[in-house]
Amino acid sequence: MLAQRDSFGETIVDLCDLDPRVVLLDGDLANSTKSDKLASARPDRFFMMGIAEQNLVGVAAGMASVGLKPWVASFAAFIATRDLDQIRVVVAQPKLNVRFAAHYSGILTGYTGRTHQVVNDIAIMRSLPNMVVVAPCDAVEARAAMFALNDYEGPVYLRLTRDPAGVVTAADHRFELGHALLLREGSDIGLISTGGQTLRVLDAAETLERDNISAMVLHVPTIKPLDVDAVVAAAAATRCILTCEEHSVFGGLGGAVAEVLCERQPTRMQRLGLRDVDGESGPNDALIEKYGLSSAHVVKAAKELWSSL
Amino acid sequence: MTVDELQRLGNDIRRHVLRAVHHAGAGHIGGVFSAADMLAALYFSELRIDPQRPHLESRDRFILSKGHCGIGLYAVLAMRGYFPVDELFTFDAIDSRLQGHPDMTKLPGLDMSTGSLGQGLSPGVGMALGARFLHSDFQTWVMIGDGETQEGQIWEAAFTAARYQLANLTAILDWNHLQQFGWPTSQGYAGVARRDPTESPAQKWRAFGWNVIECDGHDVADFRRACDRARRTLDRPTLILARTIKGKGISFMENDYTWHSRPISDEDLAAALGELDRADEPQRTRVERS
Numbered sequence: 013m014l015a016q017r018d019s020f021g022e023t024i025v026d027l028c029d030l031d032p033r034v035v036l037l038d039g040d041l042a043n044s045t046k047s048d049k050l051a052s053a054r055p056d057r058f059f060m061m062g063i064a065e066q067n068l069v070g071v072a073a074g075m076a077s078v079g080l081k082p083w084v085a086s087f088a089a090f091i092a093t094r095d096l097d098q099i100r101v102v103v104a105q106p107k108l109n110v111r112f113a114a115h116y117s118g119i120l121t122g123y124t125g126r127t128h129q130v131v132n133d134i135a136i137m138r139s140l141p142n143m144v145v146v147a148p149c150d151a152v153e154a155r156a157a158m159f160a161l162n163d164y165e166g167p168v169y170l171r172l173t174r175d176p177a178g179v180v181t182a183a184d185h186r187f188e189l190g191h192a193l194l195l196r197e198g199s200d201i202g203l204i205s206t207g208g209q210t211l212r213v214l215d216a217a218e219t220l221e222r223d224n225i226s227a228m229v230l231h232v233p234t235i236k237p238l239d240v241d242a243v244v245a246a247a248a249a250t251r252c253i254l255t256c257e258e259h260s261v262f263g264g265l266g267g268a269v270a271e272v273l274c275e276r277q278p279t280r281m282q283r284l285g286l287r288d289v290d291g292e293s294g295p296n297d298a299l300i301e302k303y304g305l306s307s308a309h310v311v312k313a314a315k316e317l318w319s320s321l
Numbered sequence: 322m323t324v325d326e327l328q329r330l331g332n333d334i335r336r337h338v339l340r341a342v343h344h345a346g347a348g349h350i351g352g353v354f355s356a357a358d359m360l361a362a363l364y365f366s367e368l369r370i371d372p373q374r375p376h377l378e379s380r381d382r383f384i385l386s387k388g389h390c391g392i393g394l395y396a397v398l399a400m401r402g403y404f405p406v407d408e409l410f411t412f413d414a415i416d417s418r419l420q421g422h423p424d425m426t427k428l429p430g431l432d433m434s435t436g437s438l439g440q441g442l443s444p445g446v447g448m449a450l451g452a453r454f455l456h457s458d459f460q461t462w463v464m465i466g467d468g469e470t471q472e473g474q475i476w477e478a479a480f481t482a483a484r485y486q487l488a489n490l491t492a493i494l495d496w497n498h499l500q501q502f503g504w505p506t507s508q509g510y511a512g513v514a515r516r517d518p519t520e521s522p523a524q525k526w527r528a529f530g531w532n533v534i535e536c537d538g539h540d541v542a543d544f545r546r547a548c549d550r551a552r553r554t555l556d557r558p559t560l561i562l563a564r565t566i567k568g569k570g571i572s573f574m575e576n577d578y579t580w581h582s583r584p585i586s587d588e589d590l591a592a593a594l595g596e597l598d599r600a601d602e603p604q605r606t607r608v609e610r611s
Contacts, residue, residue, distance in 0.1 A: 067443045067477035074447020101437045
């Protein structure tokens, strides 16, 4: 079990060691985002910006414009919604090299309630021209993604999760921006997922196999640019598609896949995610259960879709 | 360059802007004219820049946070040789590099994209922090409008700049006393008079930890002295509080909020250009004699 935020804290230190132009801007959440590791290890690379998220983004844009490679570490809810205008005007439109480490994404945020949860950040960020959107499935993929993104020129939204979770990515995994990963072959139903939800989808695929439904699992860590060919191939190789994400069913991965399939490979599909609701406070297990994100929910949705064919 | 020459360049900016806005059929004039003399002084005297090398890493940075006055910045950039002066007539046209608000991806010489008010000072903080990090001695200058200091982000940036003691950052507040529509006076919304967008700005910026230098934003010599004092301030960021007049230089535009943004008729264009010519006459004579 590893937490993506712990991986983030270690990797940002390594990136600073590797690249003299990497810096991090903190919105007074360093002990939540684990950027405090950098504050201790490389205080010259760590810039506390206070509880002032709009300024945080503008400062990062200014640093990027003079050749630095700033990471902005805050909560996904603040970055994607409070900072939207700043990101739009001084980062995305001028294509500046700012990386947003969007911590505490989704609803598994450690008893915060819905003010600190965001269920539509993928939809918002993916609709911004020039913005790249990445949601790793585990701590190892998060680290690999950070190294890969360091070589990318342009703005990136990296969606990270808070709590320890299983790891399915091999330790030597090389992240390729824009590439989906086929984690499991299958011929009946294609399960397409992103972020931490992929782990629950893999569990569901095993259960489905035992019930004689062959489920493919396509993990999509880069939601934008979407690996269109992999999505179309998944639809062509199976009889129906179920998208799964810890996000609203509006405009996120499900929306992106539906857009592609209706144009390229019309396919019977269903979207699993939050259905036009916010989250709330509660233990992770209870939240996953109540908001329909558990492996059992994935299995149930897959079986309903399969039996409706 | 002499003060008289700079003063005349300010009016050249006004001429270019009047013609470009007239040609485009729309555009901001009032807030450009309050800033014009300072833009001339900055680009022809104060900024360490090289128009032949607009991307030089060691150049001074300038951000026009009041991005709706972009046409004034384009005019001075063209006059300084960043691009042909004739291109000013493409302002706001399709495929033009001269967008309604400055777009740094399109035109050389623009150090930041601006237009959404209140956002320009923060990238200035980032550039100043970046200069310190890179051990570079360039200065960062940000011109902000008095209206946009109503935006909270300005004060987030002001707080942060003071906390980091960013002496290599100078903000210039174009205090022209009007904004697009404005707040009512004791006479309500009658006429073109409005309550000042900001009150006691010097006190506010000092309270945030800034070095405040007041000057007349239309007196180039006074403004240059303020810039010099800003550069020589080594322990904190400086705010140059420039007292200006919206629509400065054109009798029927001065202190009239409706000239914030509007088309200009053929008659008004001719009258305005005539006023500028008459204003420059004694100076031109003086320069020719010397």
